[in-house]
Amino acid sequence: MIGPSSEIVEFLKQVREVFRGKIIVFTNGTFPEKLQDLLAGRLIDGAHVDMKLPYHGLGPLDDREVYEAIIGVAPSKQFLRNILESVEIVIRHNSKLSQVRTVRYPMLSEEFFEQIRIYVSRLKNKYGSNVPYFLNPFYPQPAATGIYSPMGGGQDHVSSF
Template sequence: MKFYNRFIRTFQDVPEHTTLLIHSLSGCLLHCYGCHNYEEIIARTPREHKTKEDLYLYLKKSGFLFDAVMFSGGEFLIDKLDEITDLLQVVRNVFTGRIVIATCGVYNKKIKHLIDQDLVDGIHVDMKLPYHLLDPVEDQDIFQDVMGIKPNQQLINNLLDSIDTVIAHNSPIDQVRTVKYPILADVFFEEIRKYIETRKNYYNSGVPYFLNQFVSPE
């Protein structure tokens, strides 16, 4: 498993926590509209990189400087589950803070496994479209424009299941997030918000929902 050559300390990604942001170089299934990381991390993977051993050493030496680590990408969960599990088990042993994963939600079974094994404290999952209202055939152009993929019903089911899993987990550092893509009408974001509120009520969950403004990568 390879990581971006610079670990980034941030004060915004996990509210009320100083966080070490770690970008996986393993790739991503998606090519989302305006993705900031696509060119540098996915399309042209940097030659120089950090290894998991570099990460463990950094956490041992400098872990006192932050109280959370966030694994992002690309898509961190694209790697084999055994490799992800082994990595997070070591991080649990050498780091006393919170472990957070940012994900698109495609790998719903991996999310459940990591939660069940207590290898993650929080999940930040993206809900990029009102999946529950879209048809994988009739609305495939919308998926292509926003997420860069041709969908199928199983993919949509996985995405919705991940959102339910995060809402039900109900950790103080879980999040459901949406980027306010400028190519979508406001009704898309209103439908996402209503869906999240309905699921939160169902699970009696306090997981926050964030509608983040789109920032152009240029």
């Protein structure tokens, strides 16, 4: 969903003319307005949004090391708001084809995943939504060297195996 909204909308309209199946968008959630437009316009039938970290409980500066390890960048506050808004849009839309998902990164403690689960559960309750939340396995590339904990900041996040 990186391109201009008009190009995405036009493309999906053309797809809808020739394809009668279900269209699901996989997104990291950085463009909530586009996601909302596609769902509201019924150009997509659902969305799978990644919630890699408990963005609602981490600070962009205090938790910079965790962000860089998992998403590769230190995010801005707007970036974090966008992702949380996208998660809320998907849950509020309540499509049976949508889902919120997290990868079980081995360098994160279970506390991270529990915080995400609780956050998603609260949104589902707020909107009466049945959108499922999945905690998916991590398929390693390079070996992990530490475990991050959501308590504390900076180097305090790292503890050895």
